[in-house]
Each structure stands twice: as C-alpha cells, then as structure tokens.
Amino acid sequence: MELQIGVVGLGAIGRDHVKRLTERITGCKVAAVSEMNEEIGRKVAQQYNAKFYADGEELINSPEVQAVMVTTWDPAHAQYVLAAIRAGKYVFCEKPLATEVSECETILAEEQKFGKRIVQVGFMRRYDPGYVEMKQAIEDGKIGLPLIVHACHRNMNHAATMTSEMSIKNSGVHEIDIFRWLLDDEYVSGQVVLPRQSRISAGEGLQDPQIMMLRTKKGICIDVEISQSSGYGYDIQCEVVGDLGTIRLPDPPTVITKTDCTRTTAIMPDWQNRFIEAYNIEMQDWVDRVRKGEKLTGASSWDGYAACLTAYVLGQCREEGGTAREIRFPEKPEFYK
Ligand code: NAP
Numbered sequence: 621m622e623l624q625i626g627v628v629g630l631g632a633i634g635r636d637h638v639k640r641l642t643e644r645i646t647g648c649k650v651a652a653v654s655e656m657n658e659e660i661g662r663k664v665a666q667q668y669n670a671k672f673y674a675d676g677e678e679l680i681n682s683p684e685v686q687a688v689m690v691t692t693w694d695p696a697h698a699q700y701v702l703a704a705i706r707a708g709k710y711v712f713c714e715k716p717l718a719t720e721v722s723e724c725e726t727i728l729a730e731e732q733k734f735g736k737r738i739v740q741v742g743f744m745r746r747y748d749p750g751y752v753e754m755k756q757a758i759e760d761g762k763i764g765l766p767l768i769v770h771a772c773h774r775n776m777n778h779a780a781t782m783t784s785e786m787s788i789k790n791s792g793v794h795e796i797d798i799f800r801w802l803l804d805d806e807y808v809s810g811q812v813v814l815p816r817q818s819r820i821s822a823g824e825g826l827q828d829p830q831i832m833m834l835r836t837k838k839g840i841c842i843d844v845e846i847s848q849s850s851g852y853g854y855d856i857q858c859e860v861v862g863d864l865g866t867i868r869l870p871d872p873p874t875v876i877t878k879t880d881c882t883r884t885t886a887i888m889p890d891w892q893n894r895f896i897e898a899y900n901i902e903m904q905d906w907v908d909r910v911r912k913g914e915k916l917t918g919a920s921s922w923d924g925y926a927a928c929l930t931a932y933v934l935g936q937c938r939e940e941g942g943t944a945r946e947i948r949f950p951e952k953p954e955f956y957k
Contacts, residue, residue, distance in 0.1 A: 622647055622648050622649045623647060623648040623649070623686055623687055623907055623910055623911050624648075624649055624651035624652075624684055624685055624686045624687070625641060625648055625649065625650050625651060625652075625685070625686070625687050625688070625689055625907075626650075626651060626652040626653070626654070626673075626679045626680060626682070626684075626685035626687075626688050626689070627641075627650055627652070627653045627654070627688075627689045627691060628653075628654045628676040628679060628680070628688065628689070628690050628691065628692055628700050629654070629655065629676075629690065629691040629692030629693070629696070629714075630653060630654075630655040630657075630660055630661055630664050630691070631691065631692075631693070632892075633691050633714060634653075634655070634689075634691035634692075635664060636892065636899075637689060637691055637899075637903070638650050638653065638664060638668055638670075640899060640900065640903060641689075641903065641907075642668055644900055644903075644904075645900070645903050645904050645907050646904070646907075647907050647908065647911055648907045648911075650668050650670045651670055651671065651684050651685055651686075652665075652670050652671040652672070652673055652679050652682060652684060652685050653665050653668070653670050653671075653672060653673070653679075654672070654673040654674070654675065654676040654678075654679040655672075658672075658674060661674070671684065676692070676696075676699075676700050676703070677699075677700070677703045680700065680703045680704050680707050680709065681703070681707050685709065686709065686710075686910075687709055687710040687711070687712070687910050688700070688704040688707075688709050688710070688711040688712070689711075689712045689713075689714075690704075690711060690712070690713040690714060691714045694716055694718075694719050694786075694789070694790060695719050697713050697714070697716065697717060697718050697719070698717070698718035698719075698720070698723035698724075698726070698727060700713075701713050701717065701718070701727055701739060701921075702726065702727060702730055704738075704739075705727070705730045705731055705734055705738065705739065706730065708734065708738075709738070710738045710739075710740075710910045710916075711738060711739050711740070712740050712742060712903075712906055712918075713739065713740070713741055713742060713924070714741075714742040715741055715742050715743055715793055715794065715797070715919075715924070715927075716741075716789060716790065716793045716924065716927060716928055716931070717739075717741045717921060717924025717925065717927070717928060718924070718928060719789060719928070720928070721925070721928050721929050721932050724921070724924055724925035724928045724929070725925065727739065727921050727924070727925070728921050728922065728925055728953070728956075731921050731955075732953065732955050737915065737916055737920060737921075737955070737956070738916075739920065739921040739924075740906055740916045740918040740919065740920070741797075741918065741919040741920070741921070741923060741924040741927075742902070742918075742919075743794065743797040743798070743801075743918070743919040743923065743927075744895055744898040744899050744902045745794060745797070745798045745895065745898060746797075746798070746801050746898075746902075746918065746919060747897075747898045747899075747901040747902040747905070747918075748895060748897065748898035749897060749898075750869045750870050751798060751802060751858075751869065754802060754858070754860065754867050754868075754869060755801070755802050757867050758802065758803070758860060758862070758867065759804075761864075762862075762864075762865065762867065763860060763861075763862030763863075763864055763865040763866060763867050764862040764863040764864030764865065765862055765863045765864075766803055766838075766840050766860050766861070766862050767840060767841070767861050767862060767863060768840065768841050768842070768843075768860075768861040769799055769802075769803075769840065769841075769842040769843070769844075769858065769859070769860050769861070770843055770857075770858075770859045770861070771795055771799075771842065771843070771844040771845070771856075771857060771858040771859070772844060772845040772846075772847070772855065772856070772857045773791055773792065773794065773795055773844060773845070773846050773847070773856055774845070774847040774850035774853075774854065774855040774856075775791060775847065775848050775849065775850065775854060775890075776849070776850055776851065776852065776853050776854055776889050776890065777848070777849050777851075778821065778826075778828075778848035778849055782821075782826050782848055783825040783826055784825060784826055784827040784828070784830065784935075784938060785935050787826065787827075787828065787830060787846055787848055788812070788830065788832065788846065788931050788934050788935055788938075789928075789931045789932075789935070791846055791848070792830075792832055792844070792846045792931060792934070793927045793928070793931050795832065795844045795846070796832075796834075796926075796927045796930045796931060797919060797923060797926075797927045798858075799834065799836075799842055800923070800926060800927075801919075801923075802858075802860070803836060803838070803840055803860075805836040805837055805838050805840060806836060806837050806926070806949060807834050807835065807836055807837075807926075807930055807947045808835055808836065808837050808946065808947060809834070809835045809944050809945060809946050809947055810832065810833065810834045810835070810930060810933050810934045810937060810944065810945060810947050811832075811833040811834075811934075811937055811942060811943070811944035811945070812830055812831065812832055812833070812934050812935075812937050812938040812942055813830070813831040813833060813942060814827055814830060814831075814938070814942065815829060815831065818847070818849060820849040820851055821847075821848050821849035826848065827938070828847060828848045828849060829845055829846060829847040829848075830845075830846050830938070831843060831844065831845050831846070832844045832846060832934055833944070834930070835944075852887060853887030853888060853889055854887070854888050854889055854890045854891060854894055855887065856869065856894065857869060872888060872893075872894055874886045874887075902918060905917060905918070906918060920956055921956075922952060922953075922956035926949065929947065929949065930947055933945050933946075933947045
C-alpha cells in the first residue's frame, strides 16, 4: 500500500515536493493538500488528484492522511508539526523546524511524550552526494584533524521581506546544521561580524552580507559568509582544512563553453536545481523508512532545535554589537542519541 501523504503549504517548495512525490518518489501518493490561497490549492489538488483542505490541521487529522509534509512559511511550521505529533503521524518539516527556541522545546517535549521519533527536518544537504563524500573522507582521516571551515552561502537575490534575522534563521540555518553533521561536533560559541553593507541589498532591516563565526567543542573554527544578493547566482561553497590536507565541496557540474577567446560555465540561479539530487534522495529515504516504520536517519527535532538555538544566539550577538557569545545546549536526551 502506498504511503498516503498530506502536504500543508503549496508555495515554491510545496509544489516542488508534490511534483517530486508524485513523479519521482516510489511507494507514496499525495492524498491531500492544504494551502491558504484556495485558488492555488484547488488547482494543485485537481492536477494531482488529491483532496483539498482549506485548513491544515483538518488535513492532518483526516483519516486518509498517514504522513504529513509541512512546507508553509517558517512561522507556521511549529503549529503543524505539533498537530501531526498529536495526531500520531510521521511529519517531514521543511527547515527550519520553528522560528522560536520555545516552539522547538515544545516539539521536543511532545515527541518524547508520544514515545517515538516521528519528526524529520528538511536539512537536505545531509543527502547531497558532495557533502556525503566530504563527511566520509573526513571520517576516514584523509585530511587529518579538521581545524578550520571556510564556507559561503550566496543567494542571487532576496524577497522584499528579507531581514537580517531571517538571513540567519532561514538561510544561515542550513550552514549551522551541516557543520554539526559534517564534523560530528557541537557549537560552544558564536559571533556575527558585519562587513560593509552591500548597495544592492540595502533595505530596511537587512544587513547584508553577514559573516557567522562558530567555534565547536573540538576547537574547530568556522567562518561562513551569508549573502542575500550576490547578483550572479546561487553559490554554496565549503572547504574543510585539516592538519594533513583540505577537502572542498564540488561545484555542480556544468558544461564549459569556449567562444570568442572566452571560457564560460553556467552558475545555477537558485536552490531548486542545485540540490535536486539531495531532495530526491532525502524524500525517497523518508518515504521508505516511514512505510517500514524504521528509525528515521534525517535531521531530528533535536537537530532542528540545535540549529534554532544557535541561530537565536547569533542573532542576539549581532543585535548587541557582535561580541562572541557562548552557545549552551542542555544535555541531549537519551531519546535523541
Ligand atoms: P513560499 O513560496 O513563500 O511559500 C510559502 C507557503 O506558506 C505558501 O504556500 C504560503 O501561502 C504559506 N503560508 C504563508 N503564511 C501562512 C500561514 N500563516 N499559515 C500557513 N501557511 C502559510 O516559500 P517557499 O520557498 O515555498 O518556502 C516554504 C518553506 O520551505 C519555508 O519554510 C522555507 O524555509 C522552506 N524551504 C526550504 C528549502 C530547502 O532548501 N530545504 C528551500 C526553499 C524553501 P500563500 O501562497 O497563500 O502565501
């Protein structure tokens, strides 16, 4: 029997995931969709032969939905994740798990009360073949002891609503998660350094770019540039420096064109194609494990909480003038080990 999935939120990634689940992922069916914009919601429902719900919580509680996917805007994530846990249904939530640390704490408490890990957070980079290969090489000792990470996350442009806080909580959160996973480490302190303001992204409430500096328990120092308006494309870079060598995330392969004494290669404009393989692998793994009732391997609610707490501390640091702040995690519950 195919896993009957209900998708809440049909923005850019919601519609992408509905298409992916229908056309690419095996063993599942999008049974229901929910969207605030009723016209879009009904259109997508009709296109994919799914039931439309105007209310996300009604979708979650409906008997035909076995598992839930949350792809609304960030501030609505916690509400739907909690509704799914309370309905006893597996839930895949796009990143971030929530926008507030207190919401993450409620999710952790409710999931533990339920007694089984049923939440996965959409940190898809953990499934990207480039990052997976880097992690394996680091674990195999190929670069020796990891010492430093240099990284950058450049978006081509940003919505008018983008703020300095969202730049870290929405974009930077991918970086915050991936280094914890890549290095199998935890943060102990963080800092935000603000360079000169870009003229392109100048706007009310957006300081751009920002540099996040993180230090881990093992003593690894990480610097990540977060830019919301590179102007040239979507560019994700990551280099880990060890005491025996370095390892670097590859750029996505694109053809090289040579004309007029010039060599050019295309740069992707956004996340949709850059991480398409990661999304496909992530979602097939999630569907397979949910169907078999196996332990989920993707980012857990604890990982979502760790990323949210780190982003919160970095935000505070920026507001208070940039002095480094301690990042203190409570003891990780046995449930999440
Ligand atoms: P988007 O195109 O702006 O869509 C946001 C969706 O949320 C829309 O369906 C919107 O409805 C809905 N929404 C807005 N307010 C809501 C509310 N109060 N309650 C319920 N739904 C509400 O954004 P997107 O790019 O699809 O992003 C959606 C989520 O996916 C975000 O959390 C984002 O962080 C995440 N995301 C993850 C990745 C990744 O790489 N893993 C990439 C992109 C996005 P309307 O259409 O009516 O406004």
